[in-house]
Amino acid sequence: xxxxxxxxxxxxxxxxxxxxxxxxxxxxxxxxxxxxxxxxxxxxxxxxxxxxxxxxxxxxxxxxxxxxxxxxxxxxxxxxxxxxxxxxxxxxxxxxxxxxxxxxxxxxxxxxxxxxxxxxxxxxxxxxxxxxxxxxxxxxxxxxxxxxxxxxxxxxxxxxxxxxxxxxxxxxxxxxxxxxxxxxxxxxxxxxxxxxxxxxxxxxxxxxxxxxxxxxxxxxxxxxxxxxxxxxxxxxxxxxxxxxxxxxxxxxxxxxxxxxxxxxxxxxxxxxxxxxxxxxxxxxxxxxxxxxxxxxxxxxxxxxxxxxxxxxxxxxxxxxxxxxxxxxxxxxxxxxxxxxxxxxxxxxxxxxxxxxxxxxxxxxxxxxxxxxxxxxxxxxxxxxxxxxxxxxxxxxxxxxxxxxxxxxxxxxxxxxxxxxxxxxxxxxxxxxxxxxxxxxxxxxxxxxxxxxxxxxxxxxxxxxxxxxxxxxxxxxxxxxxxxxxxxxxxxxxxxxxxxxxxxxxxxxxxxxxxxxxxxxxxxxxxxxxxxxxxxxxxxx
Ligand SMILES: O=P(O)(O)OC[C@H]1O[C@H](O)[C@H](O)[C@@H](O)[C@@H]1O
Numbered sequence: 001x002x003x004x005x006x007x008x009x010x011x012x013x014x015x016x017x018x019x020x021x022x023x024x025x026x027x028x029x030x031x032x033x034x035x036x037x038x039x040x041x042x043x044x045x046x047x048x049x050x051x052x053x054x055x056x057x058x059x060x061x062x063x064x065x066x067x068x069x070x071x072x073x074x075x076x077x078x079x080x081x082x083x084x085x086x087x088x089x090x091x092x093x094x095x096x097x098x099x100x101x102x103x104x105x106x107x108x109x110x111x112x113x114x115x116x117x118x119x120x121x122x123x124x125x126x127x128x129x130x131x132x133x134x135x136x137x138x139x140x141x142x143x144x145x146x147x148x149x150x151x152x153x154x155x156x157x158x159x160x161x162x163x164x165x166x167x168x169x170x171x172x173x174x175x176x177x178x179x180x181x182x183x184x185x186x187x188x189x190x191x192x193x194x195x196x197x198x199x200x201x202x203x204x205x206x207x208x209x210x211x212x213x214x215x216x217x218x219x220x221x222x223x224x225x226x227x228x229x230x231x232x233x234x235x236x237x238x239x240x241x242x243x244x245x246x247x248x249x250x251x252x253x254x255x256x257x258x259x260x261x262x263x264x265x266x267x268x269x270x271x272x273x274x275x276x277x278x279x280x281x282x283x284x285x286x287x288x289x290x291x292x293x294x295x296x297x298x299x300x301x302x303x304x305x306x307x308x309x310x311x312x313x314x315x316x317x318x319x320x321x322x323x324x325x326x327x328x329x330x331x332x333x334x335x336x337x338x339x340x341x342x343x344x345x346x347x348x349x350x351x352x353x354x355x356x357x358x359x360x361x362x363x364x365x366x367x368x369x370x371x372x373x374x375x376x377x378x379x380x381x382x383x384x385x386x387x388x389x390x391x392x393x394x395x396x397x398x399x400x401x402x403x404x405x406x407x408x409x410x411x412x413x414x415x416x417x418x419x420x421x422x423x424x425x426x427x428x429x430x431x432x433x434x435x436x437x438x439x440x441x442x443x444x445x446x447x448x449x450x451x452x453x454x455x456x457x458x459x460x461x462x463x464x465x466x467x468x469x470x471x472x473x474x475x476x477x478x479x480x481x482x483x484x485x486x487x488x489x490x491x492x493x494x495x496x497x498x499x500x501x502x503x504x505x506x507x508x509x510x511x512x513x514x515x516x517x518x519x520x521x522x523x524x525x526x527x528x529x530x531x532x533x534x535x536x537x538x539x540x
Pocket of ligand 1: 148200204346
C-alpha cells in the first residue's frame with residue numbers, strides 16, 4: 001500500500017459521493033429485485049443488512065478498493081499478532097486475546113487466560129459463600145466503582161443480560177456527583193456488598209474520590225479492619241491498589257494492551273461474572289470470539305465489521321453525513337448507545353493521522369441513540385424530515401425473553417417500519433392522495449402538503465440478533481469494536497489513544513482548590529472567573 005493509492009481510493013469515494021443522484025436509494029431497489037440478497041451478510045450468528053443505503057455495485061467496489069488500499073487485512077493481522085498498533089502510546093491492542101487465545105500472541109493469551117481463571121475461581125467461591133464479608137454474611141450485591149471504559153461496558157452488558165434470580169445484584173457508581181452515591185446508598189447493605197474498584201490507571205479522579213467515599217462508609221459500617229474483606233481492585237496499577245489498601249490477592253490485573261473502552265472482557269468484567277454467573281460471562285466472551293474469528297477470516301466483501309465500517313466511510317466521506325443514530329429495538333440495550341458513544345467517539349474523534357499530519361477529511365461521526373420505539377417519539381422527527389439525512393443503525397432482536405408476543409410484534413414492526421419509512425418516504429402525490437381520501441379540502445391540502453412530505457432515500461443499516469443471549473451480545477459488541485478498528489485503518493488514525501480527554505482533567509485540579517478556598521485565580525479567562533465567582537457567591 002502506498003499513501004498515493006489510498007488517496008486515489010479516497011478520491012474515488014469523494015467523486016462517487018459528489019455525482020448527481022449519489023444519495024438515492026429507491027432507484028437501486030427498483031432496479032435490483034435481489035438487492036437484499038446481495039447486500040446482506042452473516043457472521044457469528046448475526047445478520048447485517050446494508051441494502052437500505054445508497055451503496056450501488058460501483059460504490060461497493062470502490063469501498064472494497066479503499067479497504068484494500070488501506071491494507072485493512074494486514075493491519076488487522078498486525079493487531080492480532082500483538083504489534084504496537086496503538087502507535088502513540090507504543091502499545092498493542094489485544095482485546096481479542098481476552099476472549100480466545102491468539103496464535104500470534106501466545107504470551108498475552110496465556111496472561112489473559114490466567115486472569116480469567118482467577119476471576120472464575122473467585123466468582124465461584126463468592127457464589128458458594130466461601131468468600132464472605134466481615135460479618136460472615138454472604139455477598140449478594142456487587143458495587144462496581146468506575147467510569148468511562150471501566151463503567152460503560154459493564155453497565156451496558158449488565159442491563160442487557162441481568163435477570164432477577166441471577167447470582168448477585170449489580171450496582172454501578174460512575175459519576176463523581178454525590179447525588180449518584182445518594183441514589184445508590186439506600187439499595188446497599190454494607191454487610192452483603194462486595195465493592196470492586198475498577199480503574200485501569202487507578203488514578204482517575206472521579207473513581208478514586210468515589211472509592212474513598214465508599215471505603216469510609218464501609219469502614220463505618222463493618223469496621224476498619226473488616227472493610228478490607230469487602231474490597232477488590234481491577235487495575236493495571238498494582239502500586240496504587242496497594243496504597244489504597246487492597247491486598248495483592250484481591251487485585252485482578254490486566255495489561256496495558258487492553259484499551260479502556262475494549263476492557264469489559266478483562267478483569268473489568270468481574271462485576272458481570274459475579275452478577276450473571278461464570279457460564280454466562282464465558283458465553284459473552286465466546287460470542288465475541290466468534291465475531292473475532294469471522295473478522296479474521298471472512299473475505300472483505302462478506303466481513304461484517306468491514307462492511308459496517310465501509311458503510312460509515314461512505315456516509316461520512318462520500319455523502320458528508322457526520323452524525324449517526326443507534327436504535328436498539330430492545331429496552332435491555334438501552335445503554336448500548338452510551339457504550340458506543342465512548343467506543344466510537346473516543347476512538348475515532350481524531351483529526352491527526354498516525355504520521356502527525358491532519359486528516360484531509362471528516363472522521364468519526366457524532367453518535368447518539370435511544371431504544372426504539374421510545375426514540376420514535378423524540379428525535380426521529382429530525383431523522384425523517386430534517387434537512388440532512390442521519391444514517392441509522394437499527395438493531396432488532398428476533399426472539400424476546402418474555403411471553404408478551406403482541407408487544408414484541410409491535411416492537412419489531414415499528415423497527416422495520418421506521419427503516420422502510422426512511423427509505424421510501426412519502427412524496428407529494430402520495431400525501432395528497434392520503435389527504436383527499438381522508439376528506440381534506442383543497443385549501444388544507446395546499447397548506448399542509450409541504451409539511452407532510454417525507455423525502456425518503458434516507459439510509460439505515462439493520463443488524464438482526466436471534467435473541468439477546470450472552471453470545472449474541474458478545475458478537476454484537478465485538479462487531480462494533482472491529483468496525484472502529486477498520487475505520488481507524490481507513491482514516492490512518494489511532495483508534496486506541498484518547499489524548500483529547502487530558503486537558504480538562506489537568507485544568508480541573510487547580511479549580512477544585514479554588515472552589516475549596518473560595519478564591520478564583522486571576523489567571524482564568526473572564527468567563528471561567530465569572531462563573532466561578534457566581535457559584536461561590538451562590539454557595540455562600
Ligand atoms: O479505567 P480508568 O483508568 O479509571 O479510566 C477511565 C476512563 O477515563 C479516561 O479519561 C478515558 O477517557 C477513558 O478511556 C477511560 O476508560
